[in-house]
Amino acid sequence: MSYNFTGTPTGHGTGGDTLTTDLNTQYDMVNMLWLGVCAPGVWLMVPGIGLLYSGLARKKHALSLLWASLMASAVCMFQWFFWGYSLAFSHHTKGNGFIGTLEFFGFRDVLGAPSSVSAVPDIVFAVFQGMFAAVTGVLMLGGACERARLFPMMVFLFLWMTIVYCPIACWAWNASGWLAKLGALDYAGGLAVHISSGHGGLIYALILGKRNDPVAKNGMPKYKPHSITSVVLGTVFLWFGWQFFNEGSAGNATIRAWYSGMSTNLAAGCGGLTWLFIDYFRCGKKWTTVGLCSGIIAGLVGITPAAGFVPIWASVIIGILTAAGCNVAVDFKSLLRIDDGLDCWALHGVGGVIGSVLTGIFAADYVNASAGSYAAPIEGGWINHHWKQVGYQLAGVCAAIAWSTTVTAIILLAMDKIPFLRLRLRPEEEELGTDEAQIGEFTYQEDTIFVPEPIRSHVSGEVPVAEAIDDKIMGEPKNASVKSDSTSN
Incomplete structure (x- = not known):
């Protein structure tokens, strides 16, 4: 017995009745396979961020940051199913491309119709983009390190993903989004992922206030990372996952995907070397491991909005300039007197801005066209004598920063007025450590017997x-x- 598929795909809603229509005939199976493989590859970045953040923190807070990475994945997956995908990638938008509708509420009708990238159906694209949402959420939580209560953190994350992340993702990536129609270029998340999470994390750190440090009463608290091994392992997971993050963002398995993969790796390497040499001369001629890892991540952040648009040689410049800019931003953060202990803003907020602006300079029409029939034509950047492109990029950068900082501040200040949603640990709890005060379990057992x-x-x-x-x-x-x-x- 076999199905008698006589129907024709409708191209909207679910795409057709699966009992009478073979919805798969609209798509190249290789494209669906590629994004299906990339989705779990991107998800590996979530525990990677957890390991990175945990290693950079003090030992008594280490488990809470691993916990936060998995919690963020769980909360973001539910939010994405509930209404996140619909708000970001519905086929119709409201407010001239400001936000999506609720046509996909609860994944209703998310099945076989072409998605925002028409090479794959909604269900495949929704799975892939759900991993981006999880990565963005856990990145943003870095601003709360060592002093945030965990239940309010969960509530805040759900609200932040809904009111901050989804609109920016709609602006930049939905075919009807206002930034996409304007002409701003964001290949894999300079605006929606890095600028939004970096600046959201900065506001989280600002509103929570500085960590209690009896030594640095008038200055910024500074603590050594408790586990460089975890920092290295987290960086390895991130670099590995980023190759699915950027290559999968092509939306298909064309030459453009593999081209962006080489740009990603080259920018990461150049960023790591740049930060390493800067710190060598700044840190008593020592080849710092944390500096190397920070530079690799900075290079990856910088190339994210550009990877599918710029020539491979431009990734060298992007990696170097982003790592140098983020290195300076670490010191500038101290001048701002904001205790962003995990450098969420310096790496992701600043790195996303630098990468987005450089995309406007180095974007090349022929690189974008390597996707063949799947490519939507672009005019390129300055190297194509399209001088307006940097203006479009700056418009996207300013819009994302303004929205992320303003709305994040409103959410946090409102929550802190509600007693059971108080944001910060009490001083005695902070001294005890988030792990013991909020979780009751520990990464290391030698200090506390359970x-x-x-x-x-x-x-x-x-x-x-x-x-x-x-x-x-x-x-x-x-x-x-x-x-x-x-x-x-």
């Missing part, structure tokens, strides 16, 4: 608590009167 069940004594005061805990761990109680008995009184 006993999974209560230990009670039948004879009050006969055995010290510390001795009872030691007995419990060793498995041989030294005093028979000490029992781990949940029924004892």
Whole structure:
């Protein structure tokens, strides 16, 4: 028995009745396969960010940042299903391309109709773009390191993804978005991912205030990363995932995808070397590992809006300039007296701006055309003598910064007025550490012994608590009167 497919794809709604219409005939299976592979590749960036942030933090806050990465993925996936995809990528928009409609609310009708990139159906594009949403969410949470309460963080993330991320994604990536129609170029997320998350994280850090540091009462708190190994491992995950992030953003498996892949790797390498050499002369002639990792990430951020538009040789310039600019931004952040301890703004906010502007200079029409019949023609940037392109890029940059900073501040200030949504830990909780105060579990067990069940004594005061805990761990109680008995009184 086989289906008798006699229907014709409709091109809208679900794309047609799957019982009578083979919706797959509209698409090249290779394109669907490529984006399907890229989606889990991008998701690996989420634990990568968690490892990076955790390694840069102090040990007593390390687990909470790993927790935040997985929590962000869970919250963003639900938000994306609930209405996020519809607000960003519905086939119709409101406000002249400002925001999408709710036609895909709860993934209603998300199936076989052509998506915003017509080479793949809505369902494939929705899965791929859902990973971008998760990455953006966890990046932004870096501004809250070591002092934010976790339940309000979850509430804030859902609201932020809805009111900040989805509109900017609609502007830049939806075919009907106002920035897309204006002519601004954002290949894989300079505006929607990096500028929005970097500046959102900056506002989060500003409103939370500085961490409590008895040594630096009048200055900016500075702490050494507790695990350089985690920083390196996080960077490895990010670099690996970024190759799916940028190459998949072509929306198809054409030459343009692989071209952008080489640009991505070259910019990452040049960015890493640039930051490494700058820090060598600034840090007592030491080849700093954290500096190398920071430069790699800066180069990746800078090439993100440009990878599918610029010649490969331009990625060298973009990697170098972005890493140098982000390195300076780390010091400028201290002048602003904003405690962004994980450099979310310096790397992603500033790096996204630099990369977006440089896209307007180096965008080339022939690189974009390497997608063949899938390409939407562009006039290019300055190297094509299209002088207006930098203006379009600056329009997108200014719009994304203004929207992200203003709306983020409104959300956070409003939440902080609600008692059970108070944003910041109390001073004694912050001193104890987010892991112990908010989670009750620890990345490292040598400082705090965790006993999974209560230990009670039948004879009050006969055995010290510390001795009872030691007995419990060793498995041989030294005093028979000490029992781990949940029924004892």
